[in-house]
Amino acid sequence: MYLGIDLGTSSVKVLLLDQRQGVLAVADAALDVSRPQPLWSEQDPQAWWAALDQAMQQLKAQVPAAMRQVRAIGLSGQMHGAVVLGQRRQVLRPAILWNDGRASAQCSALEAAVPRSRQITGNLAMPGFTAPKLLWLHQHEPEVFAQTRLVLLPKDWLRLKLTGEAVSDMSDASGTLWLDTGARCWSTEMLAACGLTGQHMPRLVEGTDVSGRLLQEVASAWGLPPDVPVAGGAGDNAATAVGVGAVRPGQGFVSLGTSGVIFLASDAFRPQPEAAVHAFAHALPQRWHQMSVMLSAASAFGWVTRLTQRASEAVLAQEAAQLSLSAREQAPLFLPYLSGERTPHNDAHASGTFIGLRPGHDAADLAYAVMEGVTFGLMDGLNAMQEKQPGKEALALVGGGARSDLWGQMIASGLRRSLTRDEGAQAAAALGAARLGWMADGGAQDEVCLAPQGGRPFEPDAQEASLLQQRYQQYRRLYPALQPWFGKQQLAA
Structure with missing residues (x-):
């Protein structure tokens, strides 16, 4: 059994996948978005944890025996959000989300500070990305910025709660504007432009790597085996691609979620920032993708x-x-x-x-x-x-x-x-997360990342x-x- 956790904007979904590619059970719990000022969009990370616990308790009640057989966990999550943590890894303020628009001025400042930013990251600086949010904090909430010791993406904050490890994966990190996307490593130049260093960043792994192991108290609360490995996972769109088998060049999907996405997988880093198209690392090693959002x-x-x-x-x-x-x-x-x-x-x-x-x-x-x-x-x-x-x-x-x-x-x-x-289209990101957990447990990509069979076709x-x-x-x-x-x-x- 493999468990997929998807932290969305409107809900947390959890999914249990068996080794015959059967979805055994799905559960979810709703989330709210706070908009305290025009252009702002925020959530309390503690609400994510409460929603995850609620969904996991549902899953535990539905299939307790299967929960005891989970071999690995994968994570998927809404991208770009800024979770800033202090010296004791405490949350310093509500998370600023992907659809927050307050940091337009900081985008211009960032690109002026690093003229090569588009070549390094493969992307235009946009208000929804993580780096401009930290520049905004530096200017408008300097006391919070001064206390910041660690910056995590939303799903990676859940990972911290699950494993105690500060880790991110390549696909999600691509949406920060701090990743050298072609080289798949943090860019010291982009970090320095935001007043940060590599010490503020989580460790990077591929989405199919083991990033940590489930803490004993969490495993006990949810009826899971102790020491279960947690995969690197992916940003929600890369996880969705794994869920629908879009892992080879040219394969892709259209997503009608809170946001709208067209995703196309690629075997190389092909930035196209002049068209406001995203060029990100895929959740799989030596894969990238382009995405309109x-x-x-x-x-x-x-x-x-x-x-x-x-x-x-x-x-x-x-x-x-x-x-x-x-x-x-x-x-x-x-x-x-x-x-x-x-x-x-x-x-x-x-x-x-x-x-x-x-x-x-x-x-x-x-x-x-x-x-x-x-x-x-x-x-x-x-x-x-x-x-x-x-x-x-x-x-x-x-x-x-x-x-x-x-x-x-x-x-x-x-x-x-x-x-x-496909019938499971609404939970594709959670399915992809579970599959990434499966590959972290030794599953082969060609056997795990299968495209759905059947489904409802739509022809032009x-x-x-x-x-x-x-x-x-x-x-x-x-x-x-x-x-x-x-x-x-x-x-x-």
């Missing part, structure tokens, strides 16, 4: 569900599915920038916007517009990536938003790529693709027209 995807549909006061997202999605083709042609356009945007705009000030509202529009029209706007954001991302990652290979479809057939079909038509949704529809392309051209004109107003709006707020 939009900051609001399924979370935007959750927002419009609350806005329209529908009973559930499924109810609202069903209403949207009933719209005729002519109604879809007349639907408003939606810019899905509720938390700013990364690919291709790198603009923390960009805002969610409906364009073309009329008195006859209702909840179904708004829901369709949000789905379509997220689809257009993914099209932006794929277009940005295709210069260095051309191809037409089918992609996996994962994440909570993948439950909607309407949305899956829309994305396939918009991207003009075949998609396949020519009529829908034509409509989407027409509306996409209108959509693409909106951001340049509104971008000057976005900045003024934030200043006024």
Whole structure:
């Protein structure tokens, strides 16, 4: 048995995998996000631990005998978050999350301080990354920065609680802007620009390496064997790739989680920062990947569900599915920038916007517009990536938003790529984490990292693709027209 732990933004998921690739049990516990000021996004790490304990207690109650047979644990987690710890490894302040936009000015300062930063890291400096957050702390919370002795990513703080070891993996570390991504080691130049040294950083391992062993008191509380090895694990997207078998060049997935992602695996480090495309290390040795990221995807549909006061997202999605083709042609356009945007705009000030509202529009029209706007954001991302990652290979479809057939079909038509949704798509990151644990226990990559069989296919529809392309051209004109107003709006707020 192998245990996968995935620390997401909205929940913690845990999954138990047997050695026949069967998912024996899954449990989760919800998390909340705090937004104390405009552009801010924070969570209390103690809430992560409480949620993990809650999910593990569920798993223990469901399959106690299987829990006693766990051979290894893997970790996956939301990327980029800054957990700052003091001399006694105590948490000094709430964690600043990946979708926090406060550090725009610090991005410019960091790139000015290290002109080679994009070549070293493979990425633009963006507010969501970890390094600008520490520069922001240095300027705005100097007393916290002065006390900081260790900086951890979210899942690596859980690892510290699980094993007592301060360790990160290559894929998650790629999202800090402190990693020399091609060389797979910490960059002293990037650290120095933030007033830090290697002493502030966790030890680095590959995602398939053993990073530590489960503490006795934790094992006892959850009914696990003592001294279980914990794998290096991965950032959530690299873990998802392992979960869907996207480990060879050209393989990839589309994720409709809190954020929206297109992920393509690569056998080499191929940075493309000018297009705001991420170039990160994969969770597997000698593998890298490219990734486009939009900051609001399924979370935007959750927002419009609350806005329209529908009973559930499924109810609202069903209403949207009933719209005729002519109604879809007349639907408003939606810019899905509720938390700013990364690919291709790198603009923390960009805002969610409906364009073309009329008195006859209702909840179904708004829901369709949000789905379509997220689809257009993914099209932006794929277009940005295709210069260095051309191809037409089918992609996996994962994440909570993948439950909607309407949305899956829309994305396939918009991207003009075949998609396949596996039944376990919502827990792909936890599955990937479990598989990384399996490989840390000696499992062979070719035997462990299998692509799902079967699943729900989505093929591009020519009529829908034509409509989407027409509306996409209108959509693409909106951001340049509104971008000057976005900045003024934030200043006024």
